[in-house]
Amino acid sequence: MARFHNGQETPFRHGTSVDGDLAKQSHTMAANALVVRNVQLPRSQSGHRAAQYVRMSTDKQRYSIQNQAAVIGAYAHAHDLTIVRTYPDEGESGLQLKNRPGLKQLLDDVSSGHADFAHVLVYDVSRWGRFQDVDESAYYEYVCKKAGIKVAYCAEQFDNDGSMLSSIVKNLKRVMAAEYSRELSVKVHAGVCRFVRMGFRFGAPTGYAxxxxxxxxxxxxxxxxxxxxxxxxxxxxxxxxxxxxxxxxxxxxxxxxxxxxxxxxxxxxxxxxxxxxxxxxxxxxxxxxxxxxxxxxxxxxxxxxxxxxxxxxxxxxxxxxxxxxxxxxxxxxxxxxxxxxxxxxILDRRVDISEAEMLTRLRRTLLKRGRLSPAIINATVGVPCAKTYIDHFGSLRQAYSLVGYTSKRDCNHIDTRQRWLDLFAGLAAQLADAFRNASVRFAFGGGPDCLLVNKEGVSFFLARWHGGEQETFAPHWSIKRRVGTPEGWIVAVRLGERNEAVLDYLLFRTTDMTGSLTRFTEMARLPHGPESFETFDALVKSLIRRLTRLGRASPARPAQRKKPLKSTRSKEKTDHARHSGSANPDRPR
The missing domain is CATH 3.90.1750.20 (Putative Large Serine Recombinase; Chain B, Domain 2)
Structure with missing residues (x-):
């Protein structure tokens, strides 16, 4: 029930005390300022204090918050109770507890011992909830009763005093409340179906166009x-x-x-x-x-x-x-x-088969082609794609082992592909947020891992690590360019040894990539970079500075890195690799 102070109504809030006895004037603030405190009172002092729980879904006007508060207020006046706290649920269904913050807060205060009242006033049994399991409704009332707090249904014709008659009527009311929801659901569904048959729209948002x-x-x-x-x-x-x-x-x-x-x-x-x-x-x-x-x-x-x-x-x-x-x-x-x-x-390209049949078709493909690879699997008619085998068996290597095949190639990049795609999507979302904060106009292009700024792309790629074939050769990294990548900037996530973790982040222009596959080493790098960053935040700041400085003008190439990247190799091996690759610096070592 709403309370008034100085002629103004105090709004309902979850678990907010409105009792004047708990409000003290602060001598350090304005003269009329109120300080509301949650004070744990002895049971003897809280016996006449009550909290009200009010709930309205969208069914009928007679269940509005104001009407419930009026009936509860009259009940409190007749029983010499003072309403000190209100727990509202506005526009919430009574079917489940998880979507009712007001009732959840009430039960939390009661269970934790922080309740400074001895009564909970509710309009009627249905406002407490239309739980489909009537035992659930009884349990929440029992939680209050166990804490010494009585629940009263103000508009009902029985007193919730624990007598046999009140228990029978109350349980019957709970069944009626649950049955009302079930009957209403059936009637609404039948009505909607009739109107849909007449050509009227119900339900989900409309599609494009x-x-x-x-x-x-x-x-x-x-x-x-x-x-x-x-x-x-x-x-x-x-x-x-x-x-x-x-x-x-x-x-x-x-x-x-x-x-x-x-x-x-x-x-x-x-x-x-x-x-x-x-x-x-x-x-x-x-x-x-x-x-x-x-x-x-x-x-x-x-x-x-x-x-x-x-x-x-x-x-x-x-x-x-x-x-x-x-x-x-x-x-x-x-x-x-x-x-x-x-x-x-669409239907013709879908194949619904069991895992045993999937392995049978994979084994048949192996006998016919003599080897297996993702390209062979994807190109073979009647065989599910490589990703389907990964989803069902965990990895391609596991599927290969089940048909008795051992691949000579490293399949780690296939097994971890989804992991890096998820990383790209997260980095792109982080970059998009930074663009918004910096007022850089952009749009997503070609997927969640590519952004367009002034018709130039900012695309994410993976720079994979490859170990040296001999001890004297340096490891190298490779970047495979996707078909249709827009011209602009490349953000390459460079992986460390064995491609298990991120080493750093590289930034360079698409014009620095030679062909569909670009390789580079620690020393023999791309023609104009790339510039490296230890953290993605540092790369974002540098990229925003370039974009805001260049505007719509033709972007300049990134500045040459001042300091070389730290090498994991010894100085002797580095010198030897530099001299051995001087004739062809782009050749992977």
């Missing part, structure tokens, strides 16, 4: 709903319609590119290169392109109930016979024959 249109009971348009907008009249409904013309063209272009045997990743890279934004202003990726290619909204169909999330339980995928489908509900963006041709291509 689609808009939500609000219509009245006569199907007359009332405008377009933006993100976050909701309808407020029962007679109004939401329909889908095609979005902006340029977005529609993008969707059609995506389908056409896929039919021309372009992968989802290649399509996303091309869209990012053209600075075409998504709905969320995030860069395009493979998953977003895949969702567009599978979305039947683009041929005018609505599909509902693919997944269920009833009563806040675990989300489950429903079989196709339970889907609710409504065809021809909106103007199609893509021709049906194009859509179904794309769907057939």
């Amino acid at each position: 689609l808009r939500r249109e609000l219509v009245d009971e006569k199907l007359q348009s009332k405008g377009v709903l933006n993100d976050g907008d909701r309808k407020y009249l029962i007679t109004d409904h939401v329909r889908l319609r095609p979005g902006a013309a340029d977005e529609v063209r993008v969707v059609r272009w995506i389908f056409q590119q896929f039919l021309e045997l372009k992968s989802e990743t290649a399509i996303a890279r091309e869209l990012n290169r053209k600075f075409i934004p998504t709905n969320s202003k995030e860069p395009w990726n493979r998953a977003q392109i895949g969702r567009i290619l599978r979305n039947e909204n683009y041929i005018g169909n609505l599909i509902y109930n693919r997944q269920s999330f009833k009563l806040r339980e675990k989300k489950v995928s429903n079989p196709p016979d339970l889907w609710i489908r409504s065809e021809g509900c909106l103007e199609p963006i893509v021709q049906p024959e194009v859509f179904f041709k794309v769907r057939k291509t």
Whole structure:
């Protein structure tokens, strides 16, 4: 219940005391300043003190916070109780505890012994919770009772005094509250299914190049709903319609590119290169392109109930016979024959086989080709890709051993590929945050590990360590350039010995890379660098200085490193390697 001080209402806050006896004026502050203190009172002094718990979801107005507080306040006045603390949950469902911070805070205060009250006042049993397991509701009340705190339901017709009659009625009320949620869930689901069959939209956000249109009971348009907008009249409904013309063209272009045997990743890279934004202003990726290619909204169909999330339980995928489908509900963006041709291509490339069959096909490939490699596996029809074998068996070497093959090549880089891809994504996100703080305009291009600044790319690569073939030869590093890498800057994460950890970070221009594979040693390095940094933060600061200084002008090459990198080799071996490689300094040692 709201309390007033000097004619002003004090708002509800989790566990906030509003009792005047606990407020003391501070002599060092302004004359009327109040200092609220949580004081642990003896039980004899807290016997007439009460806390109220109020909860409102979105069901009915009679359960509003103000109405609950009024009834609780009347109950407290009739029983000579003073409300000193309020625990609210506004707009929260009563099905689960994890989404109710007010009740969680109340139980924490009670369990820890910090409660300075002896009563908890609740509007009725359903406001305490509509838990699907009635024992859960009883347990939370028992936690309060064990701490010597009584829970009272102010609007109920029984006194929660522990008598047999009150226990029977209270348990019946809990069952009724849980059953109400179950019945409401069934009714809502049936109603939504009926409206979907009529061609109206419910549920998740719309896809790219689609808009939500609000219509009245006569199907007359009332405008377009933006993100976050909701309808407020029962007679109004939401329909889908095609979005902006340029977005529609993008969707059609995506389908056409896929039919021309372009992968989802290649399509996303091309869209990012053209600075075409998504709905969320995030860069395009493979998953977003895949969702567009599978979305039947683009041929005018609505599909509902693919997944269920009833009563806040675990989300489950429903079989196709339970889907609710409504065809021809909106103007199609893509021709049906194009859509179904794309769907057939997607289904044909998926192979669902057991792990035993995967090994059988891998063994058959070994007998036919005489050896195995990721390229051979990926190119063989009917054999899952190399990543699938890694996901199922942990590594390619493990899959090779199960079919009796030992690779002469080092497969560590294949097994750890995902680890370094995750590192690149994290570094790119860190660099993007630094760009925002420095007011550097950028966009993601070609994936999560490439940023575009003034049409120049900042791409992340891995510089792998390779040991010397002989004791007198120095180790070297190699960088393999990806197809389609934009011109600009290269951020190379250089790995240490055996490629187990990051050694340092290198920064250089793409023009310094020779061909698709660039090799360099500690001494025979790239023509104009690279500049090395011990930490990624230092590299970011240097890169931002270059970008902000150069602006849109043609960037200069990075300055030559003043001090050579520390060498892990002895001085004698270094001198010998320098003289032996003087004729061809770019040759790996």
